[in-house]
Amino acid sequence: MSIKEILTYPNEALKNISTEVEAVDDEILQFIRDLEETRQSGPGAVGIAAPQVDVHKRIVIVDVSNMRKPVDNHGHMIMINPEIIHWEGMAKGREGCLSVPDFTGNVIRAEKIKLRYMDEHSQQHEIESTGFEARAIQHELDHLDGLLFLDRLVSRRTDLFERKVYKK
């Protein structure tokens, strides 16, 4: 296993569009182990995407199961060729990125998503994700399309007031 170097903006390679993985072979499995090791070597990242280590394939890892304050989650997910098929709601949240050191900013993301992906055993999954985990997934999937959270920043003055839930 090896820890890969993380590309940081303004490295142009972060803007590349990643290609689909055709088959999960030994090389891909080895790469996934390296990607996970790289994620864990950093300062508590809940996700990482292949293009962040200069491999332009549609692979991301997301794991929000170890938050200080627990959030809804699907545990540790290795997602190959992930695709969001449904978006719902909007929420503003603060994001930072291993590829953009020393800056965090507000980004609006869908609150709830449905997505399809293949895991490292070539099993297909379709899941619904909400809140913080959905945010992490959207952040990572953006990397596959050459987008950084900087592309989606909103002003700190932009506020989305929580909708009140009226009791019957």
Next chain:
Amino acid sequence: MKWSVLTLVAADEQGIVAAVSQKLYENNCQLAEASMMRLGANFAIMLRVSHPDDCNLKEILAPLTEKMHLHIHIDNDVAEKSSAPEPDVNITVYGADRAGIVAKTTGALAEAGLNIIDLETAVAGSDAEPIYIMSLEGNATQGIEKLQKAVDELAADFDIRLSEIETLRA
């Protein structure tokens, strides 16, 4: 190179930002963080600027301060950089406009350990019944629970809401 903080206030007119930043650029100054806003009919800019040791910001901007009636304040030799504290809490307050709303809320929140990083307020509503709106971000240096308790107590007088900021690190 030295760092200074520049504060400029003027009656709002088009082109202030462009004129100021162009002048600074021409004189080998570089901008770091900047915040600009309208305060009533005034325009205010605060900028952290790096500049050559022998550069006199006041002189550089003199033509503009006259032309655009800019009031200028300069703090020289400020620290080069400090890593920005990460807010972990957002608090919004709104209520009928009345004297003391900011003093009362921020006083109680400071006592409960709030370190304010960012604060904005506005007056809205009608002239007859103005409302005051405040939004702030900061650190709960003595824990969220203690701060939440202070917020709950303030809720008797104001509409106030605390939400935790969980920064995504990915």
